[in-house]
Each structure stands twice: as C-alpha cells, then as structure tokens.
Amino acid sequence: MTTRILTPFETQVDRLFSDAVRSLGAQAREYAPACNVWEDMDHFGVELALPGWKSNEVTIEAENGFVTVEGKKQEQVAEENKEEKSYHVREIQSGSFSRSFRLPTNLEWDQANASFADGVLTIAFPKRADAKPRRIAIQ
Structure with missing residues (x-):
C-alpha cells in the first residue's frame, strides 16, 4: 500500500468535502480527527483531537x-x-x-512517548543530540 501525505490545503479541502457529504445525510467513509504537528528545540510531536475516545481504541x-x-x-x-x-x-x-505523518530523519524513534489526556493524544519524539542546534565558540 502506498501512503500519500496530503498537504494542509488538500486536508482542508478533503475535510470540507466530507462535511458537505455528511450534511446531506450520507455517512462519510472515514473520520479524520483534527491534528497539530509541532516542533520545538528538543522534540517533534503530533497531537490528535479524540474527544470521547479511550486509549485502548x-x-x-x-x-x-x-x-x-x-x-x-x-x-x-x-x-x-x-x-x-x-x-x-x-x-x-x-x-x-487512520492518519499518517512523515517524520523528520533527526529523531530518536525508539524513545518516543505518547500520552492521552482530556481527549488529546500527544506523541512526542525526542530529537537526536547531534541534530539539536548548538553554539560554536569564536576563538
């Protein structure tokens, strides 16, 4: 199976179309929870809004x-x-x-952690030490 990642514009168009079909009374084929993909100095993360869901689902x-x-x-x-x-x-x-996200190559995949609180699933991947910005002293 080939995975295709939608651009943010394509994601919004897809959601708009799904909402329009749903409003006409037809059941949408697939649910796509809203998400945030973020990055800070030490981590890369994904958050999904899953109100009413349980972690075992x-x-x-x-x-x-x-x-x-x-x-x-x-x-x-x-x-x-x-x-x-x-x-x-x-x-x-x-x-x-099912939602898929492309990951940067500078992550420690095996040290990822996930938490589920208040209807938000958060997955955080720490960045490798050699990928973090560092200061270079001028001599």
Missing part, C-alpha cells in the same frame, strides 16, 4: 519514516434504549480512522 506505529495513528470505536447503544435513534445533528464520530 487507538494504536500508534512508527515505521519507515512515518508515524501512523489508527483508531476504531464502536457506536455505543444504551441497553435500555435499543430502538434506532433519529438524529437531527450528528457530529460526534464513531467508526475508524
């Missing part, structure tokens, strides 16, 4: 220069109300998603 894999986050969530049906609901607005997603 999400998997993270770093391989071949990409980090892929996948999730699968079943729609919860209350036991006492098993009849089909009729939604007027339905924006809270269930189902599955």
Whole structure:
C-alpha cells in the first residue's frame, strides 16, 4: 500500500468535502480527527483531537519514516434504549480512522512517548543530540 501525505490545503479541502457529504445525510467513509504537528528545540510531536475516545481504541506505529495513528470505536447503544435513534445533528464520530505523518530523519524513534489526556493524544519524539542546534565558540 502506498501512503500519500496530503498537504494542509488538500486536508482542508478533503475535510470540507466530507462535511458537505455528511450534511446531506450520507455517512462519510472515514473520520479524520483534527491534528497539530509541532516542533520545538528538543522534540517533534503530533497531537490528535479524540474527544470521547479511550486509549485502548487507538494504536500508534512508527515505521519507515512515518508515524501512523489508527483508531476504531464502536457506536455505543444504551441497553435500555435499543430502538434506532433519529438524529437531527450528528457530529460526534464513531467508526475508524487512520492518519499518517512523515517524520523528520533527526529523531530518536525508539524513545518516543505518547500520552492521552482530556481527549488529546500527544506523541512526542525526542530529537537526536547531534541534530539539536548548538553554539560554536569564536576563538
């Protein structure tokens, strides 16, 4: 399978199209959670907005220069109300998603850590020591 990374513009167009299709009553094929990709002096990170999700519903894999986050969530049906609901607005997603991000080559992939708090999944990769900026003394 070939992975294609969308540009920020393509991502916004894709989200706009998905929202338009969803508003017409058709179910969008795939959910794409909003994300932030950031970098500071010591780390490179990815944050995904996953309100209502649990950590055991999400998997993270770093391989071949990409980090892929996948999730699968079943729609919860209350036991006492098993009849089909009729939604007027339905924006809270269930189902599955997969997002991939290209990683820079200057990271310590094996030292990555992930945390899940307040509906935000954060994955941080420390930068290699030789990739960090350093001052050079003038002699």
